[in-house]
Structure formats: C-alpha cells, structure tokens
Amino acid sequence: MIRIFRCCESKFISTDKVESNCWINVSKPGSDELDKLSKDLNIPLDFLTDPLDVDERARIETEDNIILIVVRVPSYDPNNSEVPYTTLPVGIILVNDLIITVCSGDINEILTLNNGRTKNLYTQNARRFILHIFNRTALSFLKYLKEINKKTGETEAHLHKSLKNEELIKLLNIEKSLVFFTTSLKSNELMMERLQKIEILKMDSEDKDLLEDVLIDNKQAIEMANIYSNILSGMMDAFASVISNNLNVVVKLLTSFTIILMIPTLIASIYGMNVGLPFQDSPHAFLITMGISLSLSVTSVLIFLKNKWF
Numbered sequence: 001m002i003r004i005f006r007c008c009e010s011k012f013i014s015t016d017k018v019e020s021n022c023w024i025n026v027s028k029p030g031s032d033e034l035d036k037l038s039k040d041l042n043i044p045l046d047f048l049t050d051p052l053d054v055d056e057r058a059r060i061e062t063e064d065n066i067i068l069i070v071v072r073v074p075s076y077d078p079n080n081s082e083v084p085y086t087t088l089p090v091g092i093i094l095v096n097d098l099i100i101t102v103c104s105g106d107i108n109e110i111l112t113l114n115n116g117r118t119k120n121l122y123t124q125n126a127r128r129f130i131l132h133i134f135n136r137t138a139l140s141f142l143k144y145l146k147e148i149n150k151k152t153g154e155t156e157a158h159l160h161k162s163l164k165n166e167e168l169i170k171l172l173n174i175e176k177s178l179v180f181f182t183t184s185l186k187s188n189e190l191m192m193e194r195l196q197k198i199e200i201l202k203m204d205s206e207d208k209d210l211l212e213d214v215l216i217d218n219k220q221a222i223e224m225a226n227i228y229s230n231i232l233s234g235m236m237d238a239f240a241s242v243i244s245n246n247l248n249v250v251v252k253l254l255t256s257f258t259i260i261l262m263i264p265t266l267i268a269s270i271y272g273m274n275v276g277l278p279f280q281d282s283p284h285a286f287l288i289t290m291g292i293s294l295s296l297s298v299t300s301v302l303i304f305l306k307n308k309w310f
Helices: 031-041 045-052 126-159 166-198 205-270 285-306
Strands: 002-007 012-015 022-027 059-063 066-076 085-095 098-103
Touching: 022 031, 031 045, 031 098, 045 066, 045 085, 045 098, 059 166, 066 126, 066 166, 085 126, 085 166, 098 126, 126 166, 126 205, 166 205, 205 285
Parallel strands: 022 098
Antiparallel strands: 002 012, 002 022, 059 066, 066 085, 085 098
C-alpha cells in the first residue's frame, strides 16, 4: 500500500498526488506498486525491495544522488505467541525533495502519529524527519525492553511452583526477542556512527546534537538489552533446577504416601489368606486388625515427619 502525505501546520494530510516536500509511505507493497514507483521517481528497484527483506541490516547507500538509509525498528505482534517482540527493517529514501519510507509493516507507530499530528516534525526538513525516526526508534526499543522486563517478572512469579517447562519456554522466547533487539540496536548504532562521519545529510549543529542524543538513547537500549539477557540466562539455569527440585519434592511426597498406605494394605492382605491366623476366633478380630494397621501407619507418619521426609 502506498500513501502520500504532505505536512501542513504540524499535521500530516493525506493526498493523492506526489507533491514537493511530501512523504510517501510504502507499507506491505506489491511488486506492481514497487515497479511503478521505481519508474515514476527514477529510483533503483533494489532501494525499494531491500528494506522488505526481514534480515536486511541497518546501512547507508547512495546512487545517483539518491540516498537509502535502512534502520531496524522494533515490532510487536500480540498474535505471535512464540516470539512477539521482533525487529523489522525500514528503508528511508531521499530523492530530490521527496521522502520515501519502505517497510513490510507500518511505521506510523514508530512516528507516534496521533490523528495525523506529530510534534516538531516537518517533511520540508528531511534531515530532521530522519532524525525523528531514529529518535522514536530508540525510544520504542526502550519502551519494549521495559515491557519485556515486566513479562519476565510475571513469568518468574509462576515459575516458583511450576512443574512443567511452559514457563521456561516463555523465558526462552523472551531471550530470543532480546537477541533480536541487541543485534538490531548494534546495527543501528554502526549506521548512525557512519552517518556522523560521512555527513551525507549535511547536518547543522542542532541536528548533530540531536543525533548525539539518539546515539546515547541507543547505547542505553543496548546496555538494557544486554543486562536483561544476562539476567534471563542466569534465571533460566536457576529455574531449571527449581522445576527439577519441585518435581523431586512431589515424587518424594507420593513415595511417602505409597509407603504409608502399603502397611495397612499388607496387613489386610495377610488376614485375607485362607489359613489359620491370630485373633481369627475373636469377636473383635476386625477391630484388632484395624487398630494394628492404624497404629503402624501413625508410627510411620511420625517417623517420616521426624526425618523430614515429607
């Protein structure tokens, strides 16, 4: 899908034709749409198709005064029960006075466009537009990392009494998300550091300060992801032992009950034999037998309690 926006008084207004200083947002496009866009705007086709590859790394490329910047952005899919937090590449293409974004998803969430409005973002300033995307990307990573940490805490609370591997699998999936985040954040960092050196966007002092702030936020996100990943790795090892220990406790308890119940069962089996037995002529034989069984069972329980075998 291709949507065209123009900025008017800090508000993005949708339009049907390509105008000067407009933003063309390409999301989940078809091959016909990409071919037409490439021919109409004289853009290399690979500039439009490369960002659609989910494994595309963050990078900068130029060809015939056309600039392609690929940045990895976080993505959350609540319908994906295995790995809900992943990353996607977004291609930002600067051609003449146009800004084109290409993504297999939708980057409106990254730009935090509320009813088409966004603060201090204008398509007339391509540098600031790109830096805003970088800034929102770093902040989105930080936001999702906090959510991941919260989900880790919730899973940890269930693990204390767990006997199954479901919670461990959830932690493993969370660790996968952290690996995706760390890899993408480092890739973005290298791309932005290169952007600082080559000065392909011809940034002024204010833009450079903003890029420095973005790099700081990005480094903070990398450190958070590494810390959470290290904590998670240690937690998974610890809780694997906890689950095994919980299972041993249950098995020990069931074994204890089996031994205790075996005593009256043994006595009942003996007195069920068709041979001469003590108390068989007594009118109180049943009560005596039950008393012996009960006393032996109580004695067994006391022995188990004394030795803390329960």
